[in-house]
Amino acid sequence: MSEFPQILGVYSLYLESEVGTGGTADKHANVTYWYARQLSDDDFEVQPLNAHHVPSGVRSVMQRMDFLRxxxxxPTYYRIHTVPALESLARKIDEGEQAFADGDFDTAEAQFIKALMIDDKNIDANYGLGEVYSETKEFNKLKKVLNTLLGLAEAFTYEHRQKFNRFGISLRKNGHYDESIRYYKKSLEIVDDDENVHFNLARVYFEKGQNDHCISCLEAALNLNPEFVEAQRFLKYCQKRLN
Known part of the structure; x- marks a missing residue:
């Protein structure tokens, strides 16, 4: 059996509504386009396309029969409009990430902004732009990107865990402690059973000198994973430091 999720392409949804009343009533057809993926044998996911023909916005999951009905x-819409737009989006993100890795923050910023002009809710582009502003210490711009990410629950899911971790580390290392706390707390609202998030939040509190909060987070991490060696060592160090 094939692995899930599977990209199915673009699908249209035809809805007919009645406008007016009595003798002036008339039927109005509305067609919208959606990006579809099959998550399992019975679960299908749809996400609306934006004006640039790329999936953006809230994802909805439905059962097989509801989806097929x-x-x-x-397929023609998908091939002509969505595939080229997605390729352009991916190319801009890749170029931004390469520029960031090379230390060319100006080019990285420009490429991530171009990507966000195609999809302003794109998680990879927002994370990339956030890292740029964290490194360049452009606080107002960083705060704006962070607010965007805090409004995207998907940004905190396992699918984006690598970039989630990298951005959180960047916030802490560059001294954006309050922003880092907001970031990790939001993550815990969505996924509260990740010992690594509790551990990373503890490190931020330690940097701020808030030892009680630091210890509480380490204890929470160890409650989830008693074999978490780094958390054990960090907790012993903090307790010894307090005593």
Whole structure:
């Protein structure tokens, strides 16, 4: 059996509504386009396309029969509009990440902004831009990107865990402690059983000199994973330091 999720392409949703009343009533057809993925044998996910033909916005999951009954495949639309737009988006993100790795923050910023012009909710582009502003210490711009990420629950899911961790480390290392605390607390609202998030939050509190909060976070991490060696050592150090 094939692995899930599987990209199905673009599907249209046709909805008919009645406008007006009585003798002036008239039917109005509305067609919208959606990006579809199959998550399992029975679960299908749809996400609306934005004006640039790329998936953006809230994802919805439905059962197989509901999906097949309501949505119609649009392979030509997908090939002509969405595939080129997604390729352009991915290319800009890749170029931004390469520029960031090379220390060329101006080019990285420009490429991530271009990506966000195609999809302003793109998580990879927002993380990339956030890292740029964290490194360059452009606080107001960083705060704006952080607020965007805090509004995207998907940014804190396992799928984006690598970039989630990298951005959190960047915030702490560059001294953005309050922003880092907001960031990790938001993550814990969505996924509260990740001992690494508790541990990383503890490190931020330690940097701020808030030892009681630091110890509480380490204890929470160890409650989730008693074999967490780094947390054990850090907790012993903090307790010894307090005593």
């Amino acid at each position: 309501q949505y119609t495949p649009e």
